[in-house]
Amino acid sequence: MSITHQNEPASNELRETLTSTEPNCLRTMTTSMAVLSKSAGSYHFTPEGRKLADFTSGVLVANIGHNPKRWWKKVWKLMSLDDIDDGDGYHEGVTLTSYNAVTPVEMEANRRLLANMQAQPGGKRMEQVLWAASGSEAIQKGLWASMARREGQDIILATRGGFHGKKGLAGAVTGSETDSERDPRVRFISFPKEECSTLQKRKEPIDLAPYRAELEALKEEFGDRICCLITEPYLGGGGSYHPHKEYMQMLESFCRENDIIFILDEIQANFGRTGSMYAFTEYGVEPDLVALGKGMGNGIPVDAIVGRSDLFGAMGYGAGSDTWSAHPLGCASVIATLDEFEQTDVMEQAAGLSKIIEESLVRLCELPAISAVRGEGTVWGIECTAVGEHSAEEVAHELVRRCYVGNDEGKAIHLLGPLAGKVVRIAPPLTMDHGEARDYFQVLHEIAAGLS
Numbered sequence: 001m002s003i004t005h006q007n008e009p010a011s012n013e014l015r016e017t018l019t020s021t022e023p024n025c026l027r028t029m030t031t032s033m034a035v036l037s038k039s040a041g042s043y044h045f046t047p048e049g050r051k052l053a054d055f056t057s058g059v060l061v062a063n064i065g066h067n068p069k070r071w072w073k074k075v076w077k078l079m080s081l082d083d084i085d086d087g088d089g090y091h092e093g094v095t096l097t098s099y100n101a102v103t104p105v106e107m108e109a110n111r112r113l114l115a116n117m118q119a120q121p122g123g124k125r126m127e128q129v130l131w132a133a134s135g136s137e138a139i140q141k142g143l144w145a146s147m148a149r150r151e152g153q154d155i156i157l158a159t160r161g162g163f164h165g166k167k168g169l170a171g172a173v174t175g176s177e178t179d180s181e182r183d184p185r186v187r188f189i190s191f192p193k194e195e196c197s198t199l200q201k202r203k204e205p206i207d208l209a210p211y212r213a214e215l216e217a218l219k220e221e222f223g224d225r226i227c228c229l230i231t232e233p234y235l236g237g238g239g240s241y242h243p244h245k246e247y248m249q250m251l252e253s254f255c256r257e258n259d260i261i262f263i264l265d266e267i268q269a270n271f272g273r274t275g276s277m278y279a280f281t282e283y284g285v286e287p288d289l290v291a292l293g294k295g296m297g298n299g300i301p302v303d304a305i306v307g308r309s310d311l312f313g314a315m316g317y318g319a320g321s322d323t324w325s326a327h328p329l330g331c332a333s334v335i336a337t338l339d340e341f342e343q344t345d346v347m348e349q350a351a352g353l354s355k356i357i358e359e360s361l362v363r364l365c366e367l368p369a370i371s372a373v374r375g376e377g378t379v380w381g382i383e384c385t386a387v388g389e390h391s392a393e394e395v396a397h398e399l400v401r402r403c404y405v406g407n408d409e410g411k412a413i414h415l416l417g418p419l420a421g422k423v424v425r426i427a428p429p430l431t432m433d434h435g436e437a438r439d440y441f442q443v444l445h446e447i448a449a450g451l452s
């Protein structure tokens with residue numbers, strides 16, 4: 001049975017088609033199942049013409065907003081598609097099939113991305129780009145490169161509760177040892193969830209000794225077999241846990257001391273989310289490999305693992321190749337997105353928005369349905385709690401549904417299904433207008449208050 005909403009005949013019809021033509025597994029569960037016919041800036045529009053403020057940026061993708069005109073024009077120009085006439089025949093545009101060949105747009109994207117990363121504090125090791133067609137694939141390629149370095153180095157350390165994708169090795173480093181069918185090459189280490197479970201706790205000093213001891217024990221057990229350590233700057237899919245900088249720096253030090261490759265998965269953090277262009281700057285670390293995706297193409301699918309050329313050099317011809325990686329359209333979107341970050345004040349806008357989000361969300365903690373809020377920059381999580389007979393999970397799903405339906409004035413908010421069961425993520429485009437953001441956070445408060 002498909003999800004339906006009142007007064008949405010066109011959307012409901014499409015939801016029914018969805019149920020009969022696609023398996024449920026293609027989506028994660030959400031009570032809104034929004035049908036989005038158009039998007040502009042910080043808003044989506046349903047087929048009925050209803051406007052939804054986007055508090056998700058897709059899934060942390062549209063960092064500079066949906067369909068920015070200047071950005072699109074740049075993408076078309078880079079693809080030589082800006083002057084297609086109305087006639088029949090063929091247009092001389094950039095090729096869409098560059099497999100086993102090279103395009104100028106790809107080389108320009110490499111040059112621009114590497115220059116941008118190397119210019120950041122901590123970006124010194126960003127020497128080469130290994131493009132990928134999804135985030136999972138970027139992770140997989142980064143882990144392959146790490147394992148190819150020296151024979152017999154097959155042990156991967158990953159932070160427990162992380163999310164790096166569902167496929168292949170990316171799935172193997174996601175979650176924890178209690179999940180079924182674990183890959184024996186992956187060993188999990190603790191991520192400080194308790195110490196950063198509230199904004200207040202994150203401000204208190206952290207005792208790193210137990211975390212360090214865990215690493216030392218693994219070193220003792222596996223010695224030189226450990227090839228790499230992979231972590232996220234913050235646990236995103238794991239429920240929005242943003243660690244102390246010292247924790248990240250301790251992981252990096254352990255890697256340096258033991259010649260272990262330090263991989264930072266910035267697929268959802270990159271391009272401004274945490275308040276810096278890349279989270280490695282925010283956390284004061286210098287990774288060997290950084291996984292990029294989502295916001296990097298602002299909606300065009302493009303991902304990459306970027307870093308030390310000696311690591312990629314251990315992989316021979318073809319070991320990292322596939323049909324779509326380094327697709328010219330993806331490369332063009334990266335250049336156009338970099339232009340916006342380098343030539344406009346998007347990061348200042350994001351800093352202002354971050355303050356508004358923090359102030360607004362902290363107020364939510366007064367409500368019976370909300371137990372905590374956590375976040376940084378423009379990526380936050382609202383943890384719901386049980387109310388009456390309703391579990392925390394039910395409350396979170398209901399919050400998403402009610403926000404989609406909107407308040408009495410018809411103001412509605414698009415949210416994604418909860419993370420880790422009960423955490424609703426707030427991650428609007430970095431460019432959301434500040435006045436409108438305040439208005440919609442008021443709507444969110446009103447709706448969350450109604451859950452009690």
Ligand SMILES: Cc1ncc(COP(=O)(O)O)c(C=O)c1O
Nearest residue numbers: 134135136163164165265267268
């Ligand atoms: C931190 C992180 N890594 C990896 C991935 C996987 O990316 P993809 O869904 O493109 O495979 C995601 C996706 O949400 C992510 O948030």
